[in-house]
Amino acid sequence: MLLLNTKDLIDKCKSGDRKAQQMLYQRLNAPMMGVCIRYMKSVEDAEDVLLEGFYKVFINLKGFNYENENAFFGWVKRIMVNEALMKLRKNKDIQILAINEDLDKEIDVSPLSEMQTADLLKLIRSIPVGYRTVFNLYEVEGYSHQEISEKLGVSVGTSKSQLFKAKKLLKDMLNSKDQEYGS
The missing domain is CATH 1.10.1740.10 (RNA polymerase sigma factor, region 2, helix turn helix motif)
Structure with missing residues (x-):
């Protein structure tokens, strides 16, 4: 053909x-x-x-x-x-945690854009599934928090909380990687 x-x-x-x-x-x-x-x-x-x-x-x-x-x-x-x-x-893999952070703070994850794709994927795959799911839906797929809340059956606030926690965790992981290599 x-x-x-x-x-x-x-x-x-x-x-x-x-x-x-x-x-x-x-x-x-x-x-x-x-x-x-x-x-x-x-x-x-x-x-x-x-x-x-x-x-x-x-x-x-x-x-x-x-x-x-x-x-x-x-x-x-x-x-x-x-x-x-x-x-x-x-599989009940999505474990969404309750809101307890002030979500208005923006987490800077700009070092993520400098990473190689494979390393970035590995880092994102290492975070808890609830965080990873919301991070992917929001940052990669471009869904709004309203759309995410409908897809996952959670509140908009929970979606925002999960994204905040995902970004914070990724930032902490990046900072620890920098310290490991002495950068």
């Missing part, structure tokens, strides 16, 4: 073409695995989420109206994020 554009590939997938489904999976596998791994603690869990997510993509593809590649990519990404959140909820 020739290299198809995304719209043609989707059309072939909608008609049940298995080779087209395989090509679409191969095209989106790596970036969607990146999405899944940000939420899950282990690679195995991320792979499970990825496979469940692609299953839902292919099941729901007939109802998807293609506008452009970015819209399609966003649609698939939302499915992956929702699958990750469902797995975290199902």
